[in-house]
Amino acid sequence: MIFWTNATVPSAMGSPAPREMQRSECVLGFIPVIYYSALLCVGVPVNILTAVSLWRLVMRTQKALYVYLLALTGADILTQLFIVFVGFLLETAVFHRQVPTLLLRCVSVLEFAANHAAIWAAVPLTVDRYVALCHPLQHRRLSYPGRARRIVSVVFVLALLSGVPFFWWSDLWRASGRPTYRDGALIWTHVTIIYFLPCAIFLVLNSLIVLRLSGRRAAPPAPPRRLGKTTAMLLAVTSSFCVLWAPRTGVVIYHLYVASVRSDWRVHLAYDLANMLAMLNTAVNFFLYCFTSRPFRATVRDVLLLRPSPSHAPRTAPPGPGQAPGHAQSTSSLSCAPKRPQCQTTPTTQPPCTQAGPA
Numbered sequence: 001m002i003f004w005t006n007a008t009v010p011s012a013m014g015s016p017a018p019r020e021m022q023r024s025e026c027v028l029g030f031i032p033v034i035y036y037s038a039l040l041c042v043g044v045p046v047n048i049l050t051a052v053s054l055w056r057l058v059m060r061t062q063k064a065l066y067v068y069l070l071a072l073t074g075a076d077i078l079t080q081l082f083i084v085f086v087g088f089l090l091e092t093a094v095f096h097r098q099v100p101t102l103l104l105r106c107v108s109v110l111e112f113a114a115n116h117a118a119i120w121a122a123v124p125l126t127v128d129r130y131v132a133l134c135h136p137l138q139h140r141r142l143s144y145p146g147r148a149r150r151i152v153s154v155v156f157v158l159a160l161l162s163g164v165p166f167f168w169w170s171d172l173w174r175a176s177g178r179p180t181y182r183d184g185a186l187i188w189t190h191v192t193i194i195y196f197l198p199c200a201i202f203l204v205l206n207s208l209i210v211l212r213l214s215g216r217r218a219a220p221p222a223p224p225r226r227l228g229k230t231t232a233m234l235l236a237v238t239s240s241f242c243v244l245w246a247p248r249t250g251v252v253i254y255h256l257y258v259a260s261v262r263s264d265w266r267v268h269l270a271y272d273l274a275n276m277l278a279m280l281n282t283a284v285n286f287f288l289y290c291f292t293s294r295p296f297r298a299t300v301r302d303v304l305l306l307r308p309s310p311s312h313a314p315r316t317a318p319p320g321p322g323q324a325p326g327h328a329q330s331t332s333s334l335s336c337a338p339k340r341p342q343c344q345t346t347p348t349t350q351p352p353c354t355q356a357g358p359a
Helices: 031-061 064-094 101-120 122-134 136-142 145-162 164-168 181-218 229-257 265-280 285-292 294-304
Strands: none
Touching: 031 064, 031 265, 031 285, 031 294, 064 101, 064 122, 064 145, 064 265, 064 285, 101 122, 101 145, 101 164, 101 181, 122 136, 122 145, 122 181, 122 229, 145 164, 164 181, 181 229, 229 265, 229 285, 285 294
């Protein structure tokens, strides 16, 4: 990343080596090192503040939404630790990747695992919002913190397993020669897991959510319904990911089929800039949450002012198999309608039940 000398490797006969064997020039110099250092200095404290605030919201509201957001924040912290700090700063800037190959490959597995977890932690959040808006009765029955924690655990385990094949990932900055078939398979697996598949899920579910809200707004009998804060937060998080990760995905595919990062300084420059944009995604969610969520802003203020957390909401168990979905307490932030009086079956000679009130 910081090798800015374009040294030509001589061949055995003293003539210049082929173009594929030349190392491309890094025109950014020390700018990536300064950028990633600043990103760590800002992103890590901000993500820790986000995690503490979301933990308070989880304990106070017992909503599955904040469990998913807390998992996303934890994955962002792991990404900053393994990719930004260990990968870019320590291995590349400090040690110039002069470390044992086995250690490099093990760190590569952790980097890809953290990266996959940071992306796929947003998928259950999107599914939860889709079910809350399009199938509210099922959402009251299915969405609760215990189930959300189990889903998050499965996502993190699968992310760790998905990082194992990238033990054989080639260093794009140092790979001499054209990518092999194994490199092509790993690159396409990577861009599918990290971009194409989650973006397809985000596009489909977010489109259904927007169409659902538009249909409710257009129906004459139904009252007009604006875009909720939770839905706006979801659209902001997923849209920022799709925009910031698109350049890196394009550059990696370009490296595979057109020109390698090592041989062309322009591809090298594009790859460095694309990585910088992609890592920015690990530090922007805090500002998106503050912009779209009033409870999150209030909780952040309490944390910064060292105020004690309000009393926790009572824990509610998920509804049993024989319990009606309507009797389950809603964990969706969109479900804020007043509760209806519950009526028991009475003989026809008795008057109809009324809402309980003071005698």
